[in-house]
Amino acid sequence: MRPEPLPRPAPISPEEFAARRERLMAELPERSAVLLPGAALKTRNHDSEYAFRQNSDFHYLCGFPEPDALLVLLPGREAGEAILYCQEKDPEKEAWTGIRIGPEGAVSDYGMDEAFDNTQRHNLSELLDGRQTVYLPLADTTAMGIAEGVRGQLSARARRGAIAPTRFADVSALIHELRLTKSEAELALMRHAAQISALAHRRAMQASRVGRFEYQLQAEIEHEFVWHGARAPAYGTIVGGGANACVLHYVENAAPLEDGDLVLIDAGGEFDLYAGDITRTFPVNGRFSDAQRALYDVVLEAEERAVAAVEPGATLESIHQGVVRDLTAGLIELGLLEGELEENIESQRFRRFYLHSTSHWLGLDVHDVGSYRIDGEPRPLEPGMVLTIEPGLYIPDAEDIPSAYRGIGIRIEDDVVVTESGREVLTSQVPKAAEDIETLMQERS
Template identity: 80%
Template sequence: MPTAAGLTQDAVTTEDLRPGPAPITQEEYAARRERLMAELPQDSAVLLPGAVLKTRNHDSDYAFRQHSDFHYLCGFPEPDALLVLLPGREAGESLLFCQEKDPEKEAWTGIRIGPEGAVRDYGMDQAFDNASRGDLADLLEGRRTLYLPLADTHAMALADGIRARLQARARRGAAAPSGFVDVSALIHELRLTKSESELALMRHAAEISAQAHCRAMRDSRPGRFEYQLQASIEHEFAWHGARSPAYGTIVGGGINACVLHYVENDARLADGDLVLIDAGAEFDLYAGDITRTFPVNGRFSQAQRALYDVVLAAEARAVAAVAPGTTLDAIHDGVVRDLTAGLLALGLLEGELDACIETKAYRRFYLHSTSHWLGLDVHDVGSYRVDGEPRALEPGMVLTIEPGLYIPDAEDIPAAYRGIGIRIEDDVVVTADGGEVLTAGVPKAADEIEALMAAARA
């Protein structure tokens, strides 16, 4: 039976990947909690809620995805959980409140881990069902500062209620928390540098993502729809155990590639156009993030290749610049210079190079930054500046390199370049002496892309 992409099921090519890496261990999660608590006063506590189910429509929920900060500290995968950290508590510093075991509900929605499972399988010192949250005031009595995500309304309401109950007991000697502090920034600093086990998961997410982009190149044909290439990409993700994209897949053919966060993915792909795909797999909650731009029919035109090679050269120089001690600002500045020089050479800008950079004339064609952090979130957490200065790269940080050019369909633009959008993006981990490209498994040189696409049509 024909698939949506016009191929028979037997013709869909899905190469085998190596088995996925081992999940993060209980010991590593415990070490992360210990690192966080080591930065806190002994008379403090952490309240960190997990994610909740969100209704899609009527009685149907969106697929559940755990909150990244919560996952980072305990790995517990169920909704409606609460992590409580109590530095120095002799009876146990790591506590979890979670859904109770309930055979009747489990018959409908699946087996729950329950408090015993949270201790046994997730390394909690103690765990309780959610009905026991009324005991939180007793647990937090005498804790002077509560660390919690201040932007989380649920966490704030919980903390306010606990403080009010303790304040009501003040005449009996109860000590209520005197202040709330945002815990998010502390967790985000921990998340910025990846461990070896995290990097193993990210390499696997990148490998799956790369294979999916190769699949989309093979499946591209004039007359197919953007959503059919999206289907190829996301089928490949799921086939290899990445059950969800790390973000909304972007497939933009022709001028749609000039919309940075294009999401409709519903246009027909035209012969002679380029198509830009920005897509990444999420494996065990860690993100891949790749962008490739290629000709729908498998062959670049002369103008497309000229513009493409400008972006490719800028991307290659930026990837080579990744090393400890440099900054994202420095990498971006180099990309701006390379792209501006290329625009001048092609006649899309006029004037002197330095003047075009100073006046930001290039911003008509290059609107975004070159890099962002990558990890549990596709735009991962961690400050880009320290004490007002650009942050120096350190081994274990993971970033994207993604220059692009987006040429408007305007009368003052040479006709051959109008409506072309090109972005090339790779994921790079900072190493002791440079950078490791995690996403090298998908081609980006124009000749290599054409060769891959030609082989699929042979």
């Protein structure tokens, strides 16, 4: 029998969403406003839509889960600073697509000061009358269209005393800085997403068989996500057997799993919009060959040293440079690179085998937002930041490569929280030492 799903952590409270809005508005100048549209449904084909996923910035500020909503923030407004426009209640449509929250629910359940249905958007111009600067995501054509329309309406009424906004400014960077440091409630959701993702990777290891297809391991992974309440993958699941593991964003997942090959799985579940992100590489048949083990241990040592380097004040750049040094030294020891360590690093010869950076931020997006540099310098890590550590080696199938190493791709990835005293590894439930992987794989499902 299947085990019971994991207990669900508490969702983000309306009070926390309100505090986030307050922090954002505290950074704005006087006579400003914020316009932030939620996501819209997108047509998949004919009259069928893709599964809806809310815009991450919009979710961060209000948590409202329905499409076609618009958040308006009006700092200093006595009648209420947080206004939401949303789908109107409509019994006929609700019979087809489910109960809608409606304006009353937006106030009672989501902490809005006021809410209107979308048919009332004509009163936006009244709300924005006299606001000098409107902050919005400038790259969002929907947001820009709304803002330009309001400015046009107010400009047309200038002789009657209306005052149109004179400036549009980007709100995205301000929100992204807030999103970079996670609250305790967010960390609880991310721990849960990581735990679900870890169980999925363990399941895939135990389900691996020679002759099965990559997509069958994908099915095992994604079954575990949904069973435990992660309604979807946080990104396209990667299952690459053999040389397919050398393709960094391989998503075909259609090839058979061959005896003697490794398989690389990069997959994470999304729980309440927060992402897990784990990569493990393991032998299809449950046993590493000597060459696979030698290469794997190079990556593992680099990964473990990088995880141990995560602490307040460290930088992603310094962690990456440590990984480059460790991987390059291992490549020289295995005969895949020749010459001195410093020479290989300076000339970047290692990039033939290691093409990407070691880390990225993690949160509501799998490649989460927030700047990586401040005033041109690498940003020091601070408690509450969440990042990945994911070194890898990808050996091409080339004549100048020893045959035992050709076509091997290995990546090991964990999710790490920066704490006051060091780090918390969210994904430690998935084995990564070669002998631990082999032991788990012997416990075949």
